[in-house]
Amino acid sequence: MVKTEEEKEVLVLVEPEDFLKRLFSLTQSFVNAPSASQPDLNQVLPLAGLEGSSTKTYSLAVVGLDAYRRCNQEQGRQQALSPGKQSPSSQPGPELSMTQKEMLEALVVLQLWGNIEVLFLDTWQELGQHVSALTKAIAKRPYKRQLQSQELPFCTAGAWASGVRVERDGTGLRQVWKRQIQQFNRVSPATAAAIAEAYPSPSLLLQAYEECSTEDEKRLLLRDIPVKSDVGGKDRRVGPDLSRRIYLFMVSTDPDLVLDLST
Structure with a gap:
């Protein structure tokens, strides 16, 4: 048809x-x-x-x-x-x-x-090139219109920030979540992996915050998550400072809020 x-x-x-x-x-x-x-x-x-x-x-x-x-x-x-x-x-x-x-x-x-x-x-050659480009743009218009009408037009197949590829079945989203945690100051890949292991998605972390009864409990929710060290020896934890920063980042609506008090 x-x-x-x-x-x-x-x-x-x-x-x-x-x-x-x-x-x-x-x-x-x-x-x-x-x-x-x-x-x-x-x-x-x-x-x-x-x-x-x-x-x-x-x-x-x-x-x-x-x-x-x-x-x-x-x-x-x-x-x-x-x-x-x-x-x-x-x-x-x-x-x-x-x-x-x-x-x-x-x-x-x-x-x-x-x-x-x-x-x-x-020249007539320039006219032919212009007609060709115009025809190509018009031919692509229905496809672009269909992409814009999708529920999540910004979620395209390809590379996300920092080169993380996300497939249509959601594979790769957890890696994106880990990369997002690493954007905080002084957060190592091991620390980000530990938090993503405990809460595999932002929605699960928000759900955990809602289940907390006090504000202090929410701020310290991630404090005691163990972090695996590549160098044998001392066990580490996420710590209260990073736990507080991630909590404020997830729930605050203040665009001018300073998360890192040490900066």
């Missing part, structure tokens, strides 16, 4: 001569029009008056405008040197006398009033 849908983006190819004439007509309409009146963009883009065009986003592509202007300016100089050979049809039109400032003002009007973007390209 193939589902078709009409896109909102419309790319219109305009010849340089036609574009300059339309742009010149637009600038001339500014002369006698009131300052607050809306310009008539149909002079530049006749498609804007069609039914359903209000929901479209138009882009004009003009290929070889600079080359066209240079060619006509050179012809104008040659005709000026030999005025006897000029014919009425060969004389340059008034649109070629537009200044850069006038063109920029007209382009701003198109952008602000009609949301019309004008793309100037030097």
Whole structure:
């Protein structure tokens, strides 16, 4: 089953001569029009008056405008040197006398009033590359829209912080939890592993806090968790300071709270 849908983006190819004439007509309409009146963009883009065009986003592509202007300016100089050979049809039109400032003002009007973007390209190859990129972006849009509609769009398959990979079945989440504990100052991998062993997820730790009856009991909940030492000898514990810091981190709503009193 193939589902078709009409896109909102419309790319219109305009010849340089036609574009300059339309742009010149637009600038001339500014002369006698009131300052607050809306310009008539149909002079530049006749498609804007069609039914359903209000929901479209138009882009004009003009290929070889600079080359066209240079060619006509050179012809104008040659005709000026030999005025006897000029014919009425060969004389340059008034649109070629537009200044850069006038063109920029007209382009701003198109952008602000009609949301019309004008793309100037030097070669047809550049036009082909632009059409290819635009088509590719439109083709990917349904897939990106589907990703954004998922319940957890930020939870993508791939690497998490510090390079921990999380699979779709949840494998790797415990390692992420251990890495999160290691973000605290002066916390070794062995200490983080001991806490994650006792409470394999943040939700289980929060549940343990809720079961405590006093505030002191909550702050010291992790104090006596044993930490395995790689170097044989002395047994270690998590300790009251780290237990307090993790508790405050998990339950506090104060963004300015300082967890580490030694800093």
